[in-house]
Amino acid sequence: MSEQDTSASSGGIGGRAVVTLGRILISIFIPFVAFVVLWGGFIFLRDTNAPQGIIASVAIIWGVGGVALLFWVADWVVNRLPLQTAKKLQPFVFVGPALVILGWYLFIPALRSLYLSFFDARSQAFVGLQNYVFAFTDPKMLESFVNNLMWIVLGTGGAVGFGLIIALLADRSRFEKFFKALVFLPMAISFVGAGVIWRFVYAYKPPMEEQIGLLNAMVTFFGGEPQAWFTMQPWNNIFLIVILVWLQTGYAMVIISAALKGIPSSIIEAGRIDGATEMKIIIRIIIPSIFSTLVTVATTIIIISLKIFDIVFTMTNGNYGTEVIASMQYKQMFRFLHYGRGSAIAMVLVIAVIPVMWYNLRQFSKREGF
Amino acid sequence: MKKVVVVLLVFLMAGAAVFAAGQRETVDEKVVTVFGAFVDEEARRFEEAIRPFTDATGIEVRYEGSSEFETLISVRVEGGNPPDIAALPQPGLMQNFAQQGHLVPMWNSLEQLVDSNYAPVWKDLGSEGGTPYGVFHRVNAKSFVWYPKKAWDAAGYEIPTTWDELEALMDQMVANGHTPWAIGIESGGATGWPGTDWVEDVMLRTAGPEVYQQWIDNEIPFNHPAVKEAFEIVGDIWFNDDYVYGGRNYILTTSFGDSPRPLFEDPPRAMMHRQGNFVTTFFPDRIQDNLEQEVGVFPLPSINPEWGIPVLGGGDQFVVFNDTPEVRQFMEFLATWESGKLWAQAGGALFPYLDQDLDAYPNEIERSLAEALVNAEVFGFDASDLMPGQVGAGSFWTGIVDWVNGRNLDTVLNTIQRSWP
Numbered sequence: 054m055s056e057q058d059t060s061a062s063s064g065g066i067g068g069r070a071v072v073t074l075g076r077i078l079i080s081i082f083i084p085f086v087a088f089v090v091l092w093g094g095f096i097f098l099r100d101t102n103a104p105q106g107i108i109a110s111v112a113i114i115w116g117v118g119g120v121a122l123l124f125w126v127a128d129w130v131v132n133r134l135p136l137q138t139a140k141k142l143q144p145f146v147f148v149g150p151a152l153v154i155l156g157w158y159l160f161i162p163a164l165r166s167l168y169l170s171f172f173d174a175r176s177q178a179f180v181g182l183q184n185y186v187f188a189f190t191d192p193k194m195l196e197s198f199v200n201n202l203m204w205i206v207l208g209t210g211g212a213v214g215f216g217l218i219i220a221l222l223a224d225r226s227r228f229e230k231f232f233k234a235l236v237f238l239p240m241a242i243s244f245v246g247a248g249v250i251w252r253f254v255y256a257y258k259p260p261m262e263e264q265i266g267l268l269n270a271m272v273t274f275f276g277g278e279p280q281a282w283f284t285m286q287p288w289n290n291i292f293l294i295v296i297l298v299w300l301q302t303g304y305a306m307v308i309i310s311a312a313l314k315g316i317p318s319s320i321i322e323a324g325r326i327d328g329a330t331e332m333k334i335i336i337r338i339i340i341p342s343i344f345s346t347l348v349t350v351a352t353t354i355i356i357i358s359l360k361i362f363d364i365v366f367t368m369t370n371g372n373y374g375t376e377v378i379a380s381m382q383y384k385q386m387f388r389f390l391h392y393g394r395g396s397a398i399a400m401v402l403v404i405a406v407i408p409v410m411w412y413n414l415r416q417f418s419k420r421e422g423f
Numbered sequence: 424m425k426k427v428v429v430v431l432l433v434f435l436m437a438g439a440a441v442f443a444a445g446q447r448e449t450v451d452e453k454v455v456t457v458f459g460a461f462v463d464e465e466a467r468r469f470e471e472a473i474r475p476f477t478d479a480t481g482i483e484v485r486y487e488g489s490s491e492f493e494t495l496i497s498v499r500v501e502g503g504n505p506p507d508i509a510a511l512p513q514p515g516l517m518q519n520f521a522q523q524g525h526l527v528p529m530w531n532s533l534e535q536l537v538d539s540n541y542a543p544v545w546k547d548l549g550s551e552g553g554t555p556y557g558v559f560h561r562v563n564a565k566s567f568v569w570y571p572k573k574a575w576d577a578a579g580y581e582i583p584t585t586w587d588e589l590e591a592l593m594d595q596m597v598a599n600g601h602t603p604w605a606i607g608i609e610s611g612g613a614t615g616w617p618g619t620d621w622v623e624d625v626m627l628r629t630a631g632p633e634v635y636q637q638w639i640d641n642e643i644p645f646n647h648p649a650v651k652e653a654f655e656i657v658g659d660i661w662f663n664d665d666y667v668y669g670g671r672n673y674i675l676t677t678s679f680g681d682s683p684r685p686l687f688e689d690p691p692r693a694m695m696h697r698q699g700n701f702v703t704t705f706f707p708d709r710i711q712d713n714l715e716q717e718v719g720v721f722p723l724p725s726i727n728p729e730w731g732i733p734v735l736g737g738g739d740q741f742v743v744f745n746d747t748p749e750v751r752q753f754m755e756f757l758a759t760w761e762s763g764k765l766w767a768q769a770g771g772a773l774f775p776y777l778d779q780d781l782d783a784y785p786n787e788i789e790r791s792l793a794e795a796l797v798n799a800e801v802f803g804f805d806a807s808d809l810m811p812g813q814v815g816a817g818s819f820w821t822g823i824v825d826w827v828n829g830r831n832l833d834t835v836l837n838t839i840q841r842s843w844p
Contacts, residue, residue: 370612372824388493
């Protein structure tokens with residue numbers, strides 16, 4: 054009896070063991086196959102001499118299909134696990150790839166920059182804080198800190214201020230859509246593109262030649278002397294900041310305008326009935342109601358002005374006292390090939406951006422967007 | 424489950440096909456890859472110039488040029504993916520790569536060719552620690568003054584042979600109501616370099632080649648009196664609004680390529696322009712078409728007779744990263760006049776070969792430039808290309824810009840000296 058029992062049960066156990074083993078094997082085999090396929094695609098793309106067209110299409114199929122395959126295989130494997138475990142692992146299947154990619158392309162490089170910032174030009178000898186000493190004492194660096202501050206204050210102030218004024222005025226206009234579209238247009242232009250356009254605005258020719266710059270053409274039309282705008286320190290910084298304001302006002306205006314529409318009209322009407330002037334309504338009612346929007350817009354533009362590079366790079370290249378932190382970083386890293394200093398300046402920039410970013414995200418989370 | 428199997432099969436087959444496709448691509452072709460800084464028209468002329476090599480040997484030379492060359496070559500070398508051959512515009516780059524052991528030194532047959540076909544200065548410029556690496560091909564010479572010939576003939580100006588004569592000529596021009604110079608130093612990310620050339624040219628003439636070399640090695644500081652004197656001589660011309668068309672603002676804001684244009688207005692707005700042989704490609708088309716009738720050129724005069732008329736110049740040196748028989752053949756070809764002849768005929772390039780046939784140059788002007796280059800007693804390689812990048816491509820350029828924009832000379836020189844790594 055007992056023998057039969059054991060044999061029967063052992064047969065059952067054995068059968069279940071085979072099934073379990075099979076399932077485990079399949080669960081290992083399928084990811085393995087997927088890995089081989091992906092790896093094969095990678096090797097092919099790395100080593101091939103095939104025509105560009107074939108490489109491009111293989112890359113697209115491999116890239117998109119690979120991501121789909123990875124997700125599908127991971128999901129499939131997780132679903133084969135016991136329900137409780139599967140539930141716990143499921144979120145990682147969705148978020149995991151994003152985390153891995155962020156880690157690989159953002160987090161690790163940032164750590165590496167931090168590491169490199171303590172080494173010399175060729176990243177061979179440890180130099181301690183020397184690169185940071187450079188970043189905070191070099192005259193050009195100090196100049197770029199002052200300039201960046203100017204960018205933050207005037208650039209952000211200008212874009213948000215004009216954005217608010219235009220949003221308020223457009224709100225009261227019959228041609229609201231048209232005006233807003235007009236102001237929003239420069240948003241579609243890249244910073245470098247804007248640089249090229251504004252080069253023609255600021256272009257300078259000597260007095261005896263025909264002026265091709267818009268601004269100088271106007272100045273000479275009214276009988277003035279043409280000016281070399283880029284070389285006028287420190288005003289040239291403001292001429293550059295104007296470009297940022299021109300680009301970003303549209304963004305500020307659209308967001309602020311949307312917030313304006315969200316203010317209940319009953320509050321404003323109540324104010325009017327109580328006899329408040331229009332100015333008072335704007336200052337006491339409208340601005341407080343959209344304050345969190347203003348903060349969000351301002352912090353976004355502050356981050357843009359902290360990282361500003363393209364405009365300076367295309368217009369003056371940091372000459373004539375217009376250097377900013379990002380252009381210094383580029384020069385140290387890619388022109389002078391001083392990886393230590395370049396990395397140190399990058400770290401300084403990151404540290405300067407973090408508080409603004411953190412404040413920005415907190416604002417978002419208050420509105421449950423984050 | 425069936426679906427799963429089907430999908431997997433498809434992927435497996437695709438993978439297999441991919442492998443198979445990859446396998447087929449391993450046919451050995453005789454190819455030499457060359458990476459350099461010159462692009463567009465210059466790259467086209469280079470490719471044309473080396474075609475006789477491909478015709479004769481069947482070895483294909485793939486040239487790739489990039490305007491971001493200096494950055495990319497370091498990235499590629501450090502990434503373990505260097506080209507077979509690179510054309511380095513700055514000897515400093517060659518020294519870095521040589522010290523790191525990335526370069527293949529010259530082999531005997533190539534070294535013999537270089538010894539017999541170049542002036543010794545070129546081999547020295549291509550050497551690091553006594554080992555020769557680089558072969559020069561196209562070079563440029565910068566100590567030349569260009570002038571509108573017809574206007575000069577009409578005004579009866581004569582070519583100055585000493586600095587005093589040059590100064591007298593400038594005053595004579597001002598007295599005649601002419602503006603002597605047209606100068607522009609704007610050049611995008613490299614704004615200021617034409618100014619460094621001026622200072623270097625004067626430095627070679629006042630201080631001589633030995634002090635010039637000490638200056639490059641920072642054995643004398645950047646604020647040394649000899650350097651300051653060179654800046655001051657340049658400043659005496661540049662900051663005299665009677666001497667320079669448009670004054671400081673024109674110097675600062677005009678791109679070096681546009682800056683000679685006032686010479687070719689009718690009547691000319693300026694009478695002289697100092698720039699290298701390559702500047703002819705920036706002249707207006709109608710001038711380029713009649714170069715010999717429209718344009719004259721003379722070497723920037725001597726200041727201290729002890730040094731004669733030095734020539735300031737530069738050039739790309741070709742260095743080897745991968746040692747293959749094809750690469751060796753191509754390098755030896757580059758060391759011969761054959762590799763330059765077609766380009767010389769096309770114009771816009773000078774070559775340092777001793778056995779070159781000066782008749783190949785398309786006009787009298789380029790012929791005389793090539794002659795001046797080959798016969799120069801003192802040849803100085805562009806100092807800013809030899810200094811560390813922080814200075815030569817950094818504070819020296821920006822220093823020139825600040826100086827022209829009104830900053831005090833001592834401050835400028837001290838700032839440059841402080842930036843020396």
